[in-house]
Amino acid sequence: xxxxxxxxxxxxxxxxxxxxxxxxxxxxSLVRLIDTGGFTLTTPISEFKTTLLTELTFMGDPxxxxxxxxxxxxxxxxxxxxxxxxxxxxxxxxxxxxxxLIKYSVTRLRPxxxxxxxxxxxxxxxxxxxxxxxxxxILAILLPYCKVKWQKILLKIVGALWIxxxxxxxxxxxxHFTSDVVGALLLxxxxxxxxxxxxxxxxYWLQKPVNKV
Numbered sequence: 001x002x003x004x005x006x007x008x009x010x011x012x013x014x015x016x017x018x019x020x021x022x023x024x025x026x027x028x029s030l031v032r033l034i035d036t037g038g039f040t041l042t043t044p045i046s047e048f049k050t051t052l053l054t055e056l057t058f059m060g061d062p063x064x065x066x067x068x069x070x071x072x073x074x075x076x077x078x079x080x081x082x083x084x085x086x087x088x089x090x091x092x093x094x095x096x097x098x099x100x101l102i103k104y105s106v107t108r109l110r111p112x113x114x115x116x117x118x119x120x121x122x123x124x125x126x127x128x129x130x131x132x133x134x135x136x137x138i139l140a141i142l143l144p145y146c147k148v149k150w151q152k153i154l155l156k157i158v159g160a161l162w163i164x165x166x167x168x169x170x171x172x173x174x175x176h177f178t179s180d181v182v183g184a185l186l187l188x189x190x191x192x193x194x195x196x197x198x199x200x201x202x203x204y205w206l207q208k209p210v211n212k213v
């Protein structure tokens with residue numbers, strides 16, 4: 001995607017996020033409709049489904065994703081891609097700071113009748129944000145190695161499905177409202193696109209100090 005397109009789509013994602021944020025803050029009927037619809041889509045509830053999604057949602061935990069991100073950073077650094085290593089780490093960890101800032105500004109309580117033990121505020125979903133950024137990172141690293149079109153398409157489908165699974169699990173387990181996971185998807189997509197549109201500038205800034213290490 002060209003720089004102008006990245007900026008345009010990224011800003012659009014953040015505008016949509018802003019609209020959703022406003023509706024969350026005002027507790028609008030639109031948000032209630034979205035959240036109720038999401039809970040309905042995740043029914044029925046069963047013991048097997050709960051166990052499976054509890055295990056899967058662990059892979060989207062920000063701590064788990066953070067550890068995996070550090071692993072990817074170390075691998076890239078070992079391959080002589082120090083700037084890439086620092087860049088993808090910054091996207092994940094600085095981005096998550098943005099999530100924390102918004103969470104503690106909005107202070108939205110989580111849904112009642114939760115199926116798992118979870119604390120903290122609800123909007124936006126940290127699991128979804130971390131998963132989106134990490135999935136985009138893996139795609140950005142692996143897609144250049146795909147030699148034929150079907151490989152790229154398959155990789156993108158797998159990435160999209162994984163994001164959807166994590167979003168679904170958070171709503172099913174009543175750890176988040178639907179608007180929480182949708183908001184996190186928009187926030188993460190906007191952050192990824194806008195940051196990468198300025199990647200050349202950041203690379204120039206990072207290259208000298210990183211290469212001295």
